[in-house]
Amino acid sequence: MSATEPPRVLHVSHTSQPGGAELALARLVGRDRPWRAALHAPPGGGAFDHLRGTDVTVAEDLPALPTGGTRSRAPLLAARYLAALRAGAGVLRRSPLFRDADLVHANTAAAAIICALADRRHRRPLVVHLRGPVNAETLGPLGLPAFTRLALRHADGLVANSRFTLASVMGRPRVPAHRVVLQSPIGIGERVLRPRVRPVVRAVGMVGRLQPWKGQHVFLQAFAAALPDSDVQAYLCGAPLFGEAAYEAELRALATRLGVADRVHFLGHVDDVSAVLDSIDILVHASLGPEALGQTVLQGLARAKPVIATEGGGPGEWIRSGVNGLLVPPGRPEALAGALRRLVASHRLRIELAAAAAGTPGLLSDPECVARHGEFFDAVRRAHRPGPAR
Incomplete structure (x- = not known):
């Protein structure tokens, strides 16, 4: 690379399904950079x-990883998952995009394992994006040791989407x-600085993938x-991914039972x-546990919406309860219902x-x-020095 040329960065994603990590990556590379x-x-x-x-060279040729492979204790599924990781590493190793990259950016933990396997001699710098906490619950009994023993030792830099996420890897x-806590692009073109709050609540909503852990059932109960x-x-607003279509059917049945x-x-993906957020009066985030970032929370703050979110994780780093949003305990429909009543009534x-959300400090x-x-x-x-893996 000459001194006047911009560096060549290869981004590696283990899936092309439109989950939060993948949409954030698409926003990152789809802009002037x-x-x-x-x-x-x-x-x-x-x-x-x-x-x-566009000017992005896209190669959709990595093998798909078996769903649930990191969390499964079934030997056959684990073997298929490992084989897919090795096959993906082989594809990268033979790729001119990989060979010519000045830096490789692994968008997830699974992508980081593939990248580390592909570059055993550590010839090019690797930045690993931490999209969620590094623990057995998130990565599974197979994914956690593979990530910590292989990918982490090859990483030259870490990008974490929250302090909560970064803390999960410290001490290992x-x-x-080189590590940084950095917000992901959230797809909001323009922040609302002067909110308009309707006198009467007509619509409340959630934005995000339909997944049990996201807590749409808690929202419906509340x-x-x-x-x-x-x-x-x-x-x-959101669609089920990764074999979770049954959850949407469960949500529809629950809405019927609740009257x-x-x-x-159900609006789907x-x-x-921005248009959806502008059409509702209250945004709800209802994850059942600490969310690593909670992009929907940042989106709501950027559009100056009254936001109700569950405590802990990334949302707790952005919301001061009672100031620029309300925080409720996770998995507690009655607590969420109380917050909804409070906002609808006032x-x-x-x-x-909404005014405090518009002025949330640090929102990029x-x-x-x-x-x-x-x-x-x-x-x-x-800072990278090529050489043996550390």
Whole structure:
């Protein structure tokens, strides 16, 4: 690479399904950026389709990883998962995009394992993106040792999406000195600085993948308890992924049992998140445990919405309960229902929370996120010394 050329960064994703990590990566590489971007990912899924025809070189040729492979204790599934990791490493190793990269960015823990296997001699710097806590619950009994013993020891830099996420890896051997807590791009083109709060609540909603852990069932239970005799509508924006279609059917059946099916609307995957957020009066985040980042929370704050979120993890780093949002215990429909009643009843509180949300400190625009990532990539690249894996 000449001194005047931007560095070549290869981004590696273990899936092309439009989950939060993949959408964040698509936003990162789909904007003006101070590096030349290329991408390796499996085919299908659609998360990166819009990058075709841009200046991003896209190679959708990695093998798909078996769903649940890291968490399964079934020997056959584990063997298939390991074989897919090795096959993906082989694809990378033979790829000119990998060979010519000045830096490799692994978008997830699984992608980091593939990258480490592909570059055993550690010839190019590797930045690993931590999208969730590094523990057995998240990575599984197979994924955790593979990540910590292989990927982490090859990493030259770590990008964590929250202090909560970064703390989960600190204290482990070979944590790289170059590490940063950095918000992911959230897909909001413009922040709302002067919120308009309607005097009467007409719509509440959730934005995010339909998944039991995300707690849409808790939201429906709280909605039915808080607003049983009301014309307030509930909107669920998101689609089920990774074999979780049955959960959507369960949610529809639950809405029927609760007597609110006529007021609950399933919108599926939504590209224009800003438009959805602007159409609702209260945004709800209902994850059953600490969320690593909670992109929907940041999206709600950026559009100056009154937000109710569950305590812990990334959302707790952004929301001061009673100031720029409300925090409730996870998995407690009655607590969420109480927060909903409180907001629906108080126009003044909604105005106060929306105004404070608009002024949330530290919230970056997508261009600012891209610039910060570029600065970190450059620092890691300049510090790298090729040689044996550490």
